[in-house]
Amino acid sequence: MKIMVSACLAGENCKYNGGNNRNEKVLQLMADHEVITVCPEQMGGLPTPRVPSEIVDGVVTAKDGRIVDGEFRAGAARCLEIARREKPDLIVLQSRSPSCGVKQRYDGTFTGTLVDGAGVTAQLLMQNGFRCLDVEELVGIHEGIVIEKLRLEEKELLKFFLYREAENPGWQVRWRET
Numbered sequence: 272m273k274i275m276v277s278a279c280l281a282g283e284n285c286k287y288n289g290g291n292n293r294n295e296k297v298l299q300l301m302a303d304h305e306v307i308t309v310c311p312e313q314m315g316g317l318p319t320p321r322v323p324s325e326i327v328d329g330v331v332t333a334k335d336g337r338i339v340d341g342e343f344r345a346g347a348a349r350c351l352e353i354a355r356r357e358k359p360d361l362i363v364l365q366s367r368s369p370s371c372g373v374k375q376r377y378d379g380t381f382t383g384t385l386v387d388g389a390g391v392t393a394q395l396l397m398q399n400g401f402r403c404l405d406v407e408e409l410v411g412i413h414e415g416i417v418i419e420k421l422r423l424e425e426k427e428l429l430k431f432f433l434y435r436e437a438e439n440p441g442w443q444v445r446w447r448e449t
């Protein structure tokens with residue numbers, strides 16, 4: 272299976288503050304699969320560290336007031352280009368990011384308030400038919416992987432690929448009732 276993943280989840284220090292969002296569950300999922308890491312904000316030309324940004328009335332804006340919409344959308348376009356070329360089976364993205372957030376993002380007031388909606392990269396990928404999963408939807412346990420709070424078709428997609436590709440007989444896929 273080929274997986275595209277937010278680079279910060281894989282431990283790359285590409286977060287706005289120079290840190291990462293290394294996630295053991297994601298690393299577990301990545302094991303034995305081909306992985307493509309992307310950081311759309313860096314790919315759009317922004318430095319690390321950088322001033323945090325939010326989507327303000329549809330325009331990505333840094334906390335210091337600078338408009339960074341062009342950089343964010345350039346990074347999103349680059350990710351779409353890579354996704355079209357590489358055809359990943361699964362895309363797993365960091366939660367709540369103005370780029371990578373799949374289901375929620377901050378509301379543009381820089382007050383920590385969340386609203387429903389995707390970041391610019393996740394939105395572009397989904398608009399172009401790529402299924403994106405929020406990393407918080409993946410819950411790893413012991414030898415297997417529990418996938419919870421996914422829509423039925425997402426569960427079926429993951430089940431198909433995990434059963435098809437998992438060569439480790441210890442792997443199990445179990446479903447938690449939601």
Ligand code: SF4
Nearest residue numbers: 277279310365368371
């Ligand atoms: S743009 Fe995405 S990959 Fe890059 S640091 Fe932000 S959440 Fe992580």
